[in-house]
Amino acid sequence: MDLVLVGLNHKTAPIEIREKVAFHEEALPLALKSLVREFGFDEAMIVSTCNRVELLASGTNNGAPVDGRLREFLCRYHTLDASVLKDHLYTYSNEELVHHVFRVASSLDSMILGEAQILGQLKQAYSCAEDSGAIGQRLGRLIPHAFFVAKRVRHETKVGHSAVSISSVAVELAVKIFGELAGRTVLLLGAGKMGELAARSLLASGASRIRVANRTFERAREVAAKFGGEVADFSRLEDEFVVSDIVIVSTGSKDFVVRKEHVDRAIHRRKYNPLFIVDIAVPRNVEPAVNAIETAFCYDIDDLQAVVDANLEERLVEAELAESIIREEVHNFSLGDQHRNVGAVVGSFRQTLEQICLEELSKVRDSFPETEYRKLEQMMLRTAHRIAHPFMVEIKKGEQPTTAEAAALIKRIFRLKDSE
């Protein structure tokens, strides 16, 4: 494995640096070609997102250290002085590189732990490199394995599950209360931007109807038209609370708009069916005592933020699980690497034996008629295989370090060439 990764991310470089080395999507194919043609790399891939820029490459024709050449490329491409990037770049190779790539793909290295975008960006970077003909054996094995690891992490841990933004938390809570949102009605009180955002996510998550109430009827009609909802009566909140399940409050009022007695009576008329009130307004529009009413759940903006924080912490716990999966996969991957090496040795060992036999036989070629010679040839090959066989068995069955050592030993003794 002589892949090398050079890059920087949100942890090692501030935005001022990151934006200087970012690659435009349209410029990627050219940049990749330049890496392969001018810089002579066998393989190359460029990952460029707003939080990271990473170059992966292997093998140069001139034998210069790969990481140095990659740094050189980065500086030359962006016409930067090497000293600007010096303190921000990291370099990975061998197992560390595999580990890093797996972590990035699984979103453990992301700014928002567990966010799903990075995998898509990685897939894009990979297919771009593939189209540019820059993917060879090494990247072609590593990156798809990284996708596989990311999938495992997503399936086996909950690192990307819980909501980590205000409006997605509102949806998550609604789902925790109502289960399916299908058939539920959202009431939007007021017309704040945040409120509309939350209403939109609720509708996108399956809520069936939306009603809009505003102090000015015109404004209510406007917003209702935008969502394809109905206009609700602002002066009869209690009735509205009976027919709605999720209430989003974001009026510009300086005072409480939703009071305890409204909700109290409404809950009773709802036969204690839960009512979820999200108060996004600052100052608050819902009397805090509302939360004390049975089966009424009232969250203000700080409460939502607290859930975001708790979910992020939950993701941290899940991330540890993910780290153990990644360690396991790094192990599997390098084991696969070794197996491939051993396999290559086994193959070329057999070939060398065959060659020796045939060479020796060809020296006496003239002493035999053609048919006899063919028979002898077959016999010699069988002999070669039989000699090779126990070696193969031994190599293949052994535990790892010993097997690798044995393989290296055979390679050395018979002066076997590398074959891949």
Added chain:
Amino acid sequence: MGGLLFNAAFGFYVVGLFHSGIAFLSKKDLFVRVALYSVAAGFVFHSGFLIYQGIEKAFFPMIGLRESLAFFAWTVTLCFLIAQFRYRVRAMGLFLLPLVAASMLSTVFIKASPIPDILRSSWVYFHTTFLFLAYGMFFVTFLAAIFYLLQERELKRKKPRTFYYQLPSLSALDHLFFNFLIWGFVFMTAGIVVGIIWAEQDWVKGWHSDPKVIATMSTWVIYLVLIYLRVTAGWRGRRAAFLSLIGFLSILFTFLGVSFLGGQHSF
């Protein structure tokens, strides 16, 4: 053979319980699945055990405390499997399987009792099966109410911790609660009706003053009230949990306590 089946069932239940515990702590779905499948396997062996015993004794094996405990464990497990496949309440196993395991284990220490002649009637099949299914369902109902309370508490306090992540939505728990409540009640009513017909036919008079009959009727009334309040006044959460706790305690009293008070049901 019977002992082997019993041990296999018990073993699988314990494995299921163990994995439910790990699933609760580690939050890995894998353990939930392992737990579910081992309980299902245990259930198969348990059914085999009951059938084997029935054939061996040429009688439905649920007479006396020992056999009825084993049968009770079976109905509770059945309810668990239904609830789990239908509602996927991850935390259920951890709270329900201890009861199953304890019931199974306790049968080891209780001596089998001979079958009284009066019970040699096919009425007993329906009477006990219905009532035991009802008891199993009411236990799930009780757990669902507790889970509802726990989830509601975390939602109210706005500090998501364990149960917020482990339990399904309030609405799902409410459905679980209500469905098992209704079905439990249907089975209980059927069991009681069968019992009354049977008693009228075969028994000496005075069956209505039998302690177990009275206790069962009180339990039935408690659940009737619970359903009534739920449907008309929308009782859920704390109030429902409270009533279903009383109901379940009443079942335990009916099931275990009354046996010591004498009467027709004391075998």
